[in-house]
Amino acid sequence: MRYTIGQVAKKLGLTAHxxxxxxxxxxxxxxxxxxxxxxIFNDEDIDWLIIVxxxxxxxxxxxxxxxxxxxxxxxxSTLATRLExxxxxxxxxxxxxxxxxQYMEKINYKIAYYTEAVAKGSVDVCKQxxxxxxxxxxxxxxx
Amino acid sequence: MRYTIGQVAKKLGLTAHxxxxxxxxxxxxxxxxxxxxxxIFNDEDIDWLIIVxxxxxxxxxxxxxxxxxxxxxxxxSTLATRLExxxxxxxxxxxxxxxxxQYMEKINYKIAYYTEAVAKGSVDVCKQxxxxxxxxxxxxxxx
DNA sequence: TTTCCACTTAAAGTTCGCTCTATGTTTATG
DNA sequence: CATAAACATAGAGCGAACTTTAAGTGGAAA
Numbered sequence: 001m002r003y004t005i006g007q008v009a010k011k012l013g014l015t016a017h018x019x020x021x022x023x024x025x026x027x028x029x030x031x032x033x034x035x036x037x038x039x040i041f042n043d044e045d046i047d048w049l050i051i052v053x054x055x056x057x058x059x060x061x062x063x064x065x066x067x068x069x070x071x072x073x074x075x076x077s078t079l080a081t082r083l084e085x086x087x088x089x090x091x092x093x094x095x096x097x098x099x100x101x102q103y104m105e106k107i108n109y110k111i112a113y114y115t116e117a118v119a120k121g122s123v124d125v126c127k128q129x130x131x132x133x134x135x136x137x138x139x140x141x142x143x
Numbered sequence: 144m145r146y147t148i149g150q151v152a153k154k155l156g157l158t159a160h161x162x163x164x165x166x167x168x169x170x171x172x173x174x175x176x177x178x179x180x181x182x183i184f185n186d187e188d189i190d191w192l193i194i195v196x197x198x199x200x201x202x203x204x205x206x207x208x209x210x211x212x213x214x215x216x217x218x219x220s221t222l223a224t225r226l227e228x229x230x231x232x233x234x235x236x237x238x239x240x241x242x243x244x245q246y247m248e249k250i251n252y253k254i255a256y257y258t259e260a261v262a263k264g265s266v267d268v269c270k271q272x273x274x275x276x277x278x279x280x281x282x283x284x285x286x
Numbered sequence: 287t288t289t290c291c292a293c294t295t296a297a298a299g300t301t302c303g304c305t306c307t308a309t310g311t312t313t314a315t316g
Numbered sequence: 317c318a319t320a321a322a323c324a325t326a327g328a329g330c331g332a333a334c335t336t337t338a339a340g341t342g343g344a345a346a
Contacts, residue, residue, distance in 0.1 A: 006292065016293080017335060024295095025333095036342050038293050047283050054249045057242065062333070076265050083257035090250050093243060099200065100240055106197045107233050114226035122219050140190050149322065159323085160305060167325095168303095179312050181323050205303070 003041040012049055019049075026066050027052055029073060058093045109135050146184040155192055162192075169209050170195055172216060201236045252278050 005016045022028055023039065030048065032040050055065050068085060071078040113132055117123045126132055148159045165171055166182065173191065175183050198208050211228060214221040256275055260266045269275055 004292075015335085018333085020294085021334065033294095036293075037295090038342085047279075050283055051249065051253070054246045056333095058246050058250070061331095076260075079257060079261045079264075079266070083254065083261055086250055086253045086257060090247070090254065093247055093250065097240070097243055097247075100236060100243070103197045103201050104233070104236055104240075106194065107201070107229055107236065110194070110229045111226065111233065114222060114229060117219075118222045118226050121222075123222070136190075140193055147323075158305080161303085163324085164304065176324095179323075180325090181312080199303095 001043055003046070005039050005041070008041045008046065008049070011046065012053065014049075022049075022052070022062075025062055027062065027069065029069055055089065058089055059096065060089065106139055109139050144186055146189070148182050148184070151184045151189065151192070154189065155196065157192075165192075165195070165205075168205055170205065170212065172212055198232065201232055202239065203232065249282055252282055 003011070005019050008014075009016045009019055019028070019039075023031060028039075028045065028048070031045050034040050052065055055068070056062070060068075068082065071082050071085070109132075112135070113126055116129060116132060117126045120126070146154070148162050151157075152159045152162055162171070162182075166174060171182075171188065171191070174188050177183050195208055198211070199205070203211075211225065214225050214228070252275075255278070256269055259272060259275060260269050263269070
């Protein structure tokens with residue numbers, strides 16, 4: 001299956017501008033061009049873009065994604081390095097997940113706090129609520 | 144308890160520069176200044192900065208955090224709006240968490256793929272592995 | 287054929303969140 | 317009392333990832 005840049009953009013929720021920018025940055029090494037100069041994407045390019053989005057979404061910078069591409073193009077001698085790269089990325093993702101859990105607890109505290117405040121019509125009442133105070137102590141620690 | 148900008152920076156893993164920048168942007172409305180002009184932080188300012196980091200970490204831009212501050216300063220009439228803001232932020236965080244789960248699956252696939260490739264010494268072998276192919280199909284979908 | 291749409295390049299511009307520089311004042315230490 | 321550390325302001329600079337602009341090409345529909 002062949003795709004134009006516009007079709008790929010739509011499929012992946014990016015803009016054609018962004019895809020051209022990625023290409024310029026060397027992130028799309030296997031995308032070919034037709035006689036008119038238009039880029040022609042295939043299914044493997046889509047798969048590749050999904051991995052790019054995955055690495056980007058887990059916090060990798062474009063220049064480091066580029067380095068991964070360079071490893072891929074060097075062939076089988078870089079397999080172990082590439083494996084290590086994904087293991088590292090997994091560790092980073094796990095850290096981010098743990099961080100998000102902590103953010104979630106704080107947001108849940110805030111929701112409980114404001115729910116109480118809205119019910120009572122004032123923030124002052126919340127400050128007397130022992131349960132909320134204990135939760136705040138737990139989440140924000142002793143100073 | 145009182146803190147200087149340097150102590151707060153250390154406590155929260157930020158720089159004094161960043162804290163001054165936040166102040167300039169109006170993100171630290173309750174920080175006072177001493178006779179020499181030096182900022183004086185207290186425990187509530189620390190709590191507040193923890194919430195700022197939480198909102199920032201869950202994807203809120205500084206200008207939108209500023210809007211939340213403005214709501215806080217308008218008093219109890221904005222309590223419902225503030226509650227809604229945190230509920231919205233919770234939904235966004237849940238979406239991000241779900242997104243991260245999907246990234247994790249793709250990364251796990253890549254780890255399995257490269258583990259196999261390293262064991263066999265070549266990527267070509269992986270493409271014949273039915274199990275990996277099925278997983279790829281599941282994660283990357285039909286095109 | 288004309289008109290329109292999607293594509294092209296090259297380069298400048300934008301936004302975000304800092305980060306650094308220059309210059310100066312205050313405070314703590316030996 | 318001198319010096320060094322930590323604070324201050326104002327404003328310039330930076331890196332990342334786009335985003336937009338300008339000017340043009342190619343191919344299909346009316």
